[in-house]
Amino acid sequence: MTLITDIRLRRILDSRGNPTVEADVLTESGGFGRAAAPSGASTGEYEAVERPPTEAIAAAREHAVPRLVGEAYAGNQREVDAILHAADGTDDFSEIGANSAVAISMAAAKAGADVLGAPLFQHLGGTFRGQNVPIPLGNVVGGGEHAADATDIQEFLVAPVGAPSVEDAVFANAQAHAVVADLLAERDVACGKGDEGAWAPSIDDSEAFELVEAAVSQVEDDVGFEVGFGLDVAGAELYNNDSENYEYSDENRDTAEQIAYVAELVEEYDLVYVEDPLDEDDYEAFAQLTDEVGDQTLICGDDLFVTNTDRLREGIDRDAANSILIKPNQIGTLTDAVDAIELATANGYDSVVSHRSGETEDTTIAHLAVATDVPFIKTGAVGGERTAKLNELIRIADDAT
Ligand SMILES: C=C(OP(=O)(O)O)C(=O)O
Ligand SMILES: [Mg+2]
Numbered sequence: 001m002t003l004i005t006d007i008r009l010r011r012i013l014d015s016r017g018n019p020t021v022e023a024d025v026l027t028e029s030g031g032f033g034r035a036a037a038p039s040g041a042s043t044g045e046y047e048a049v050e051r052p053p054t055e056a057i058a059a060a061r062e063h064a065v066p067r068l069v070g071e072a073y074a075g076n077q078r079e080v081d082a083i084l085h086a087a088d089g090t091d092d093f094s095e096i097g098a099n100s101a102v103a104i105s106m107a108a109a110k111a112g113a114d115v116l117g118a119p120l121f122q123h124l125g126g127t128f129r130g131q132n133v134p135i136p137l138g139n140v141v142g143g144g145e146h147a148a149d150a151t152d153i154q155e156f157l158v159a160p161v162g163a164p165s166v167e168d169a170v171f172a173n174a175q176a177h178a179v180v181a182d183l184l185a186e187r188d189v190a191c192g193k194g195d196e197g198a199w200a201p202s203i204d205d206s207e208a209f210e211l212v213e214a215a216v217s218q219v220e221d222d223v224g225f226e227v228g229f230g231l232d233v234a235g236a237e238l239y240n241n242d243s244e245n246y247e248y249s250d251e252n253r254d255t256a257e258q259i260a261y262v263a264e265l266v267e268e269y270d271l272v273y274v275e276d277p278l279d280e281d282d283y284e285a286f287a288q289l290t291d292e293v294g295d296q297t298l299i300c301g302d303d304l305f306v307t308n309t310d311r312l313r314e315g316i317d318r319d320a321a322n323s324i325l326i327k328p329n330q331i332g333t334l335t336d337a338v339d340a341i342e343l344a345t346a347n348g349y350d351s352v353v354s355h356r357s358g359e360t361e362d363t364t365i366a367h368l369a370v371a372t373d374v375p376f377i378k379t380g381a382v383g384g385e386r387t388a389k390l391n392e393l394i395r396i397a398d399d400a401t
Contacts, residue, residue: 002075002115003028007065007104009057014039014358015385016195019053021060022360023103025111027074033110037099037329039358041195042145042154042234044280044303046311048098048332056097063087064096064104075112077124081105081335093332101332106364109334119401120364124334125371133166133397134353134369135159136390137230137273138173138381139198140180140215141208144234146357147200150191152248154234155198156212158219158381159272162226166397170390172223173381179215195357197383204250213269230273232378233262236303239279246279255282259289266293273376275300275325275352286320298323300352307331307340316347323350325378326368334368341372354378359385363392370396 006026014020014036022036039050051059064087072080084105088095113123121129137157143150158176163169180199184191191201203211212229220227235258238246245252253261255278262277274293278285280303290299302325305311315321324344328337341351353369355378366389369377377393380386395401 001027001029002031002073002112003070004068004072004074004108004111005070007069009060009100009103011053011057012036012360014360015383016358018358020358020360021053021056021097021099021103023100023107025074025104025107027111027115029115031074031111031115033074033107033112033114035103035106035110035364036360036362037103038356038360038362039099039329040327041357042237044236044306044330046280046306046308047330048092049094050099050329051094051097053099056100060096060100060104064100068104074108075115077109077112078335080108081333084333098329098332102329105333105335106328106362109364119396120367121370121396124367125373129371129373130396132370132373133393134374134377135161135163135169136166136173136393137352137376137378138176139196140173140177140381141201141212142194142196142198143200145237146196146198147194149202150194150200151203151205151208152238153205153208153231154237155196155232156208157230157232157273157378158216159228159230160225161228161272164225166393168223168225170394172219172227175222176215176219176227177381179218180211183211183214196355196380197386198381205248209269228270228272230271230275230298231265232275232302233277234303235276235278236280255285259285259292262289263292266297271297273298273300276302276304280304283315283318283320286315287318290319290321294322298350300325302354307337309336309340309343312340312343316349321349323352326351326353326374327356328365328368329356337368338372341374350375352376352378355380355386355389361385361388363388365389366392366396
């Protein structure tokens with residue numbers, strides 16, 4: 001029934017105005033799935049390779065499409081994804097592009113769900129999933145690679161950890177985003193938004209901490225449940241391999257100083273989440289920080305792990321973190337992403353399913369997060385390509401997908 005009969009690939013726009021790959025998968029019994037690849041800006045060095053969309057599409061048409069059409073069943077995700085790997089023939093999708101691979105992988109999953117007449121999360125996770133919807137981490141202030149002339153730390157994330165429902169959590173994040181705008185206006189700080197819809201003011205990190213702390217506490221008082229905050233430091237972007245320093249606008253920190261700085265931030269602001277506090281090659285420094293504050297907060301590896309089970313296994317062996325960011329396009333298929341989540345869960349790591357800075361209206365990650373029962377999803381606070389996922393989570397909780 002889910003035999004793939006056609007795959008169509010095209011270039012569409014992403015949220016930055018760049019081209020990305022969209023895939024349609026059609027099946028014998030009329031099933032249809034459509035998905036689009038997101039795209040990172042602060043990409044990890046060890047991610048699967050994103051090719052320019054025109055090249056990725058041509059290569060996938062030549063190598064992958066003929067192996068899938070009339071051969072594979074969209075309902076059998078592992079088979080589809082294994083064929084994508086075999087068709088590519090490299091270990092980083094540098095032939096067909098991780099952007100073509102992930103678009104086809106996700107579109108096949110949607111086609112499989114369509115044939116079943118089931119929501120995507122249920123097709124991916126089984127009938128007992130759907131009761132737990134992850135708490136969204138909402139980016140309200142940011143800079144780094146996502147905005148020019150803004151904070152050094154890439155993302156200040158609101159974490160409504162006490163929210164009784166995903167709907168309450170989504171609205172708390174949006175409220176915090178609005179409160180930050182009011183606080184900036186009171187200070188006469190003009191600003192635009194970064195790639196993920198967070199405010200991107202030209203302020204230093206210490207002022208951003210002050211603002212986000214104030215916004216979070218105002219929202220917490222208003223909503224009556226616990227709202228914390230966290231960070232994506234994007235440490236690899238700050239780290240200079242030559243100077244061996246983390247280079248901030250106002251000062252440089254060596255690795256020991258960076259560990260002490262982040263540990264202090266965790267204490268001072270009671271941070272519930274810290275992503276990529278250190279460089280993507282420095283498992284040892286990650287392990288030191290996790291040893292110091294890992295019992296108080298999530299230390300999450302994004303560029304460190306790149307959704308890759310080999311890198312995650314090394315991290316687990318070295319006690320480098322206690323959580324992993326999951327971005328399907330970092331590794332190229334849903335199977336690989338789910339394998340990373342399962343390895344994490346088996347070893348006591350929390351998984352955080354995540355968007356990319358360049359996004360589309362695609363909602364696959366909302367379903368993936370529910371299907372795999374992860375505690376958190378990071379997908380922005382406002383902006384159409386972000387609210388596409390947030391609103392889908394509300395629909396899933398309302399049994400309306
Ligand atoms: C979402 C992120 O940014 P990008 O997509 O640019 O890697 C991130 O670093 O977590
Ligand atoms: Mg990150």
